[in-house]
Amino acid sequence: xxxxxxxxxxxxxxxxxxxxxxxxxxxxxxxxxxxxxxxxxxxxxxxxxxxxxxxxxxxxxxxxxxxxxxxxxxxxxxxxxxxxxxxxxxxxxxxxxxxxxxxxxxxxxxxxxxxxxxxxxxxxxxxxxxxxxxxxxxxxxxxxxxxxxxxxxxxxxxxxxxxxxxxxxxxxxxxxxxxxxxxxxxxxxxxxxxxxxxxxxxxxxxxxxxxxxxxxxxxxxxxxxxxxxxxxxxxxxxxxxxxxxxxxxxxxxxxxxxxxxxxxxxxxxxxxxxxxxxxxxxxxxxxxxxxxxxxxxxxxxxxxxxxxxxxxxxxxxxxxxxxxxxxxxxxxxxxxxxxxxxxxx
Numbered sequence: 001x002x003x004x005x006x007x008x009x010x011x012x013x014x015x016x017x018x019x020x021x022x023x024x025x026x027x028x029x030x031x032x033x034x035x036x037x038x039x040x041x042x043x044x045x046x047x048x049x050x051x052x053x054x055x056x057x058x059x060x061x062x063x064x065x066x067x068x069x070x071x072x073x074x075x076x077x078x079x080x081x082x083x084x085x086x087x088x089x090x091x092x093x094x095x096x097x098x099x100x101x102x103x104x105x106x107x108x109x110x111x112x113x114x115x116x117x118x119x120x121x122x123x124x125x126x127x128x129x130x131x132x133x134x135x136x137x138x139x140x141x142x143x144x145x146x147x148x149x150x151x152x153x154x155x156x157x158x159x160x161x162x163x164x165x166x167x168x169x170x171x172x173x174x175x176x177x178x179x180x181x182x183x184x185x186x187x188x189x190x191x192x193x194x195x196x197x198x199x200x201x202x203x204x205x206x207x208x209x210x211x212x213x214x215x216x217x218x219x220x221x222x223x224x225x226x227x228x229x230x231x232x233x234x235x236x237x238x239x240x241x242x243x244x245x246x247x248x249x250x251x252x253x254x255x256x257x258x259x260x261x262x263x264x265x266x267x268x269x270x271x272x273x274x275x276x277x278x279x280x281x282x283x284x285x286x287x288x289x290x291x292x293x294x295x296x297x298x299x300x301x302x303x304x305x306x307x308x309x310x311x312x313x314x315x316x317x318x319x320x321x322x323x324x325x326x327x328x329x330x331x332x333x334x335x336x337x338x339x340x341x342x343x344x345x
Contacts, residue, residue: 036068045076063093070102079106090122097123097269101133104140113143131268132279134343138321234301238329241336242299242308245327246292254281262330262337291315304331 032055039048049072055065070085083106090099100123107116120137127133241260248256258277267276284290295311305328312325328340 033064036065040068040071040075045072048072049076061092063089063096067098067102070099074102074106079109082106095126097127097133100126101136104136108140108143113140113147116140117144127269128342131341131343132283134323135283138319142319232301234306234331235299238299238301238306238308238336239297241329242297242310242327243294245338246294249284249292250290252284252287252290254284257284260338262332262339264330264339265337266340287316289315289317305329306331306336 032051036048036051036055039045039051048068052065052068052072056062056069059065066085066089070082070089073079073082073085083103086099086103086106090096090103093099100119104116104119104123107113107119117137117140120133120140123133124137245257245260248254248260258280263273265273267273271279291314293313295313297308297310299309300307308327308329310325312321312323314321314323323343326342327338329336330339
């Protein structure tokens, strides 16, 4: 997201996201879309632009081709034209998250992280479970925090964070005073006379210990606590599957990570499965280190479906995000596979 690093993993991923948007495609134009996508992957921007212009001459309001047009403009070093294209597309199709996402890419490349934040928040309002937009927004928040910290260091006489305002105890609590020693009064300095000794009366005869014990029956024993509910086999299997998914993510083991998702997995933004896998591979392998820890994992199983809810402690390079996440899984053969994932809530 650094303006000086136009080819950072984040920006590359966001660009690929624009290439792989899964908008509803008409069968008659499927070849046009796939051809343009391939030309873009091969870096043949002039040929891709020619193909897009021919298509838009016949169908000027086609949202997918308009998105491709903006991508080509951005990749050709014409960010102002790309911004105008994505802006008009977002105005004509406010329900689509992709134009907002790509506007955020341009703003971030120009160092306008607050504008990028606003654009990504609009994308998430249209598609709250858009995982890529969530991750992009986290990158933007990290950059905004870094800018604020750097600015604070540069300001002359900038106030530093003070210590917590906890009450300081200056005196020990008064200890019990022996009757034989006078206590010095805090005001006059005169000794305070010791309290007169209390003369004890003659002791009252007590009953033998055995008699007292017999007269005072012991309270009834408390019932034992109910046993903890047993964890079913299915619960353990789901937990193992979810933790194996997190471990594969941390290890950047893309074979095991992608294998944790069922064929029916709901990809974000209606992406194709191939585009989503490329997106995730670039996002994950582009990090030098990743740590994914699951906190407060709760699992609910019903027949062959399960839901796993947890707090996800995600760290990647300088980025750290603690968020709530939910996975929906189905039993496929002898494995539990993910069919849907969502953040927040």
